[in-house]
Structure formats: structure tokens, C-alpha cells
Amino acid sequence: MEQLYVVNKHMSRTSSQNIFLQTVKDKCEEHNVKLILKKSSKIKIYNKTYIGGYFSDISKKEGELACAIKSPEYKSLLVHEFSHLEQWSERSHIWSISKYAYDIDSWLAGESIRNIDFKIDQIKLLELDCEKRTVKNIKKYELKIDIPTYIQKANCYILFHNHLKETRRWNKSHLIYSKELWKLCPNKFMPESYYAKTPKKIYKKFIEIGI
Numbered sequence: 001m002e003q004l005y006v007v008n009k010h011m012s013r014t015s016s017q018n019i020f021l022q023t024v025k026d027k028c029e030e031h032n033v034k035l036i037l038k039k040s041s042k043i044k045i046y047n048k049t050y051i052g053g054y055f056s057d058i059s060k061k062e063g064e065l066a067c068a069i070k071s072p073e074y075k076s077l078l079v080h081e082f083s084h085l086e087q088w089s090e091r092s093h094i095w096s097i098s099k100y101a102y103d104i105d106s107w108l109a110g111e112s113i114r115n116i117d118f119k120i121d122q123i124k125l126l127e128l129d130c131e132k133r134t135v136k137n138i139k140k141y142e143l144k145i146d147i148p149t150y151i152q153k154a155n156c157y158i159l160f161h162n163h164l165k166e167t168r169r170w171n172k173s174h175l176i177y178s179k180e181l182w183k184l185c186p187n188k189f190m191p192e193s194y195y196a197k198t199p200k201k202i203y204k205k206f207i208e209i210g211i
Helices: 002-009 015-030 074-089 093-108 116-140 147-167 173-177 192-196 200-209
Strands: 033-038 043-046 049-051 053-059 062-068
Touching (some): 015 033, 043 062, 053 074, 062 074, 074 093, 093 116, 116 147, 147 173, 147 192
Antiparallel strands (some): 043 049, 053 062
């Protein structure tokens, strides 16, 4: 758990951020969650796939929260993964959807998985709930993260799942943080129906950027 304080060297030393960091530590200890804060910009998970962070439930009583603290988006990533921890620790109904993530991982690795479009759509709902929780946590802990910008990036991330169905490729997901892309997304959360199909101008930008 000492690794938690490594983050302070990279984050501005405001009391609100330190309170949040302590909350992350305490929540992890309370719920038997292993906290991994890597001094890197990405975390390798499988088949040369790299991500900025993750929360994984090993069992109903054990989990793992990881974040790459040198990622340009690490502050947002940490709050996002903490919000997944909340979904899990609260035994929320929405967290039951997370089981589909394992099938998606297998599909990305090349396996044939039934009903993959449905499973990706369900994960979108899980992520939408997480993003809404994340914004609440940003406000609650008074973190220095611009909320309208965060929501634009969050909407871009959710819509990326539609594109994933076509590309079957996660490794270029970091490109959703390209300003020319996320600037096209709304700065407020939309009804669930909005996320069913990516708007044409955003879809074209996905193609243009090469995600």
C-alpha cells in the first residue's frame, strides 16, 4: 500500500486530492482489494494489450485495482477505476454485467464468442454507470478535473465500444484521448439510446485517426 504515496509526487499536493488518495487506500483495505500503482504510462494485461488502469473482481470478497501513474490521464483513470470498485463493493445490479468483460477479452484474443455484440452493448451500460459515478466522485472529492471535458472523453470511450465490434482491436484505444476526436462528443451524459450507434461525424473521425 505504500505505493499509493508515489502518486503524490506526480499530483499537485492539494488537500482534496490527498483525501481522495487516502480514501482509495482505505476502501481497498476495507474490501480486500489489492492496489497496484505502476510507475509506467501503460499496464500490459494480455496479448500485448496495454491499458491505463483496471478494476477486477477476483471473487466476491477479493479484487484488484491498478492504475498507471505516468499516464497523461492517470488522475481520471484512478477515479474511474475507484468507481468500478464502488460498483463491485456495493454489489450493485449493474456490476453483474461485468462478467461479459471476460468473454470480450477472449474474443479480442481471437476466440469465437457467441452474442458478442450484445455483450459489448451490456458493457457500455456498465461503463456509462461508472462514468456517472466518476463525475459524482470528482465533485465529492473536489478533484481538479474539468468535468465537461471529462464527460466528453467518457462519451468518446463509451462510443469506442461500438467501433470495437468492427475492428476487434483494443490496442489503439488510447487514441480516444485525441482532442480532435473527443471534442466532437457531447459534454453531458446522454440517454442510453444515444450510445446505441456512433454519430456519423464521430465514426468518421475514428476511421480518420486510425483507431
